[in-house]
Amino acid sequence: MAQSTTCAAVIRLKDAAQCVGSAPAVAVQELGHTKTYSLPELIDLAEGNSPEGRIAWARAKASLEQASVARAAYLPVLAFAAQGSDVRAIVPFPKPIAPRGYVTVEQPIANAQMQLEYTLLDFARGPKLEAAKAAELAGALRLGRTHQQIAYNVATLYYREQLEAGRLAAAKTILQDAETLRDNAQLQMDNGRTTLPDVQNAQAGVAEAKFSLAAAEGAVKKAKVALTEAVGVEPTAEIELPQQPASIAPDVLAGEVEALIQAAWSSRPDLLAKAQDLKQAQQGTRVAHSAYLPSAKLGATGGQTFTWPTADFGQLGYANVSTWSAAVSLKWEVFNGARKHEVATQLAEQRAAAEEQRETRDRVTREVWQSYVDYQTAEQQQQAAQSFLASAQTSYDSSLDAFRYGVRSLVDVVQAEKQLAQARLAVVDANAQVALSAAALNFAVGVRP
Numbered sequence: 001m002a003q004s005t006t007c008a009a010v011i012r013l014k015d016a017a018q019c020v021g022s023a024p025a026v027a028v029q030e031l032g033h034t035k036t037y038s039l040p041e042l043i044d045l046a047e048g049n050s051p052e053g054r055i056a057w058a059r060a061k062a063s064l065e066q067a068s069v070a071r072a073a074y075l076p077v078l079a080f081a082a083q084g085s086d087v088r089a090i091v092p093f094p095k096p097i098a099p100r101g102y103v104t105v106e107q108p109i110a111n112a113q114m115q116l117e118y119t120l121l122d123f124a125r126g127p128k129l130e131a132a133k134a135a136e137l138a139g140a141l142r143l144g145r146t147h148q149q150i151a152y153n154v155a156t157l158y159y160r161e162q163l164e165a166g167r168l169a170a171a172k173t174i175l176q177d178a179e180t181l182r183d184n185a186q187l188q189m190d191n192g193r194t195t196l197p198d199v200q201n202a203q204a205g206v207a208e209a210k211f212s213l214a215a216a217e218g219a220v221k222k223a224k225v226a227l228t229e230a231v232g233v234e235p236t237a238e239i240e241l242p243q244q245p246a247s248i249a250p251d252v253l254a255g256e257v258e259a260l261i262q263a264a265w266s267s268r269p270d271l272l273a274k275a276q277d278l279k280q281a282q283q284g285t286r287v288a289h290s291a292y293l294p295s296a297k298l299g300a301t302g303g304q305t306f307t308w309p310t311a312d313f314g315q316l317g318y319a320n321v322s323t324w325s326a327a328v329s330l331k332w333e334v335f336n337g338a339r340k341h342e343v344a345t346q347l348a349e350q351r352a353a354a355e356e357q358r359e360t361r362d363r364v365t366r367e368v369w370q371s372y373v374d375y376q377t378a379e380q381q382q383q384a385a386q387s388f389l390a391s392a393q394t395s396y397d398s399s400l401d402a403f404r405y406g407v408r409s410l411v412d413v414v415q416a417e418k419q420l421a422q423a424r425l426a427v428v429d430a431n432a433q434v435a436l437s438a439a440a441l442n443f444a445v446g447v448r449p
Contacts, residue, residue, distance in 0.1 A: 031236070039154070043151045046150050046232050051232075063138070067132040070133075086108045087105075089107070103313050110305070113323070126286075135280055138272075142432075146271065151449050152439060154192075154230050156440075160436075164216065166431065173421075175213055181417055182205065184417070188406070201414060221237040224237040268446035274360045277353045281350040285349075288345070300327070376426050378430065381433060385430035392423035399415075401414045
């Protein structure tokens with residue numbers, strides 16, 4: 001998705017504009033029931049369909065427009081104004097020129113003019129613009145982090161579905177092993193080498209394997225429903241996904257934990273957004289201090305005025321002339337009792353923003369540490385699970401061959417079978433845990449899964 005790509009590395013205002021420039025599609029995209037979806041395709045669907053992503057984009061767009069409003073403060077305001085009026089008034093006039101001592105005058109006026117307003121000096125204008133730029137960057141960064149959160153949520157549910165699908169495949173294999181053991185037990189009893197309780201024990205193992213298989217099938221359907229809901233479509237179990245590979249080598253950032261922490265400090269959008277929040281608070285303090293300084297404005301008008309007055313005594317002439325005005329005003333508040341409190345308020349906001357940045361930095365460090373330890377543990381467990389499976393498979397094969405020759409009891413084979421089933425599930429769980437922990441590590445560092 002183009003928007004998630006452009007929002008992945010927001011550093012400058014130009015990057016923020018590109019990130020927010022592409023609006024999400026209005027219509028929600030639906031799933032194709034005959035298509036097999038990969039993880040990147042599901043993430044793209046989720047980023048376009050998710051309400052969280054649309055809300056984050058709208059807020060980032062609002063911050064972008066607010067920055068444009070702040071830039072416009074450096075430009076003049078030009079307006080066209082037209083007015084028509086009619087006035088009837090009594091004008092005192094000395095006798096005997098006016099026999100009654102006054103004249104009644106009616107004066108229609110038509111006026112059209114251009115009005116110009118321009119701020120010549122405003123010390124708050126610069127800090128307001130810088131604060132708006134910081135808010136614009138912060139909005140784009142939060143949009144990028146929202147996309148990362150959506151991608152991580154989808155990846156987590158995708159790998160959980162892969163986990164349940166792997167458990168289902170293992171349950172089918174376990175059922176086949178149980179049926180093989182039951183058939184061998186029946187054959188041994190037919191040859192007089194074992195007893196009926198041994199056969200019944202093997203049959204119970206088949207029933208237990210069928211029970212586990214039914215539970216695994218239900219777990220896969222529930223995992224698919226949860227995944228489709230996270231994608232932003234109508235929840236359904238009718239979605240085709242690729243099977244879990246025998247071994248997983250996820251794409252994860254390499255390096256020691258200290259290097260990963262440094263990478264997170266420099267690339268986590270939420271941490272970078274906190275830095276912009278601090279900058280915005282600092283500029284707010286400058287705006288509050290600028291209230292102690294003067295401001296100057298220029299105002300000018302120019303246009304055409306037409307009037308044709310009449311009086312009940314004598315004659316008045318009409319006029320159709322160009323009119324204009326120009327003025328420069330200076331304002332400097334000598335005393336304002338609220339000013340020092342406004343400055344104190346902004347300083348408090350600045351300190352709060354600095355503490356929030358420090359808290360976020362510590363949380364990022366903790367998240368990277370935890371996900372790094374989880375990933376290292378998952379890799380070790382994956383290697384141990386592979387060894388466990390190989391040993392359990394050898395033990396089961398040897399026990400089954402010995403049982404066929406009558407030198408091992410059914411109890412020994414059942415024990416080996418249960419151990420093999422545990423090993424199969426352990427491999428499935430270990431593979432899924434590697435994928436989940438790798439996604440968590442990438443998310444903690446600030447990389448899209």
